[in-house]
Amino acid sequence: MRVAFYLAGPPVPKARARSGKGGRHYTPQRTRDYERSVGRAGLAAKLGLAGSWPTDARYALVVTATPRDRRTFDASNLLKSIEDGLNGILWADDRQIKDTRCVITEPDKDHPHVHIAVSVIEQDTGPAAEAADA
Secondary structure (H helix, E strand, O other): OEEEEEEEOOOOOOOOOEEOHHHOEEOOHHHHHHHHHHHHHHHHHHHOOOOOOOOOEEEEEEEEEEOOOOOOOOHHHHHHHHHHHOEOOOEOOHHHEEEEEEEEOOOOOOOOEEEEEEEEEEEOOOHHHHHHHO
């Protein structure tokens, strides 16, 4: 089982948490907005599937990012933005992702985008499968 979707606009890697007043930490607004956009696109793709999507499986995540320009960014931080954006939508928690790949293509200043594909590797069969992960 596989779901894939396209997100228009430049890729936004997860930014480092910031310290606010009183020592509280928060995720920057740009990162939160991007994670919400990823979540909305993932939900729309999930709802477009013919069958139901399992949230209790193990997954493979493939991200192909086409940035606006040649400025470099950390691919692992982009993966984290996407993983966090899809928590509770395509999986219960991103620790269920067992295989990841991030490809950064040549820039396209007119059409930056991200293509996200998620495949079910293995359906969880209950407590025995959880014990095997421990």
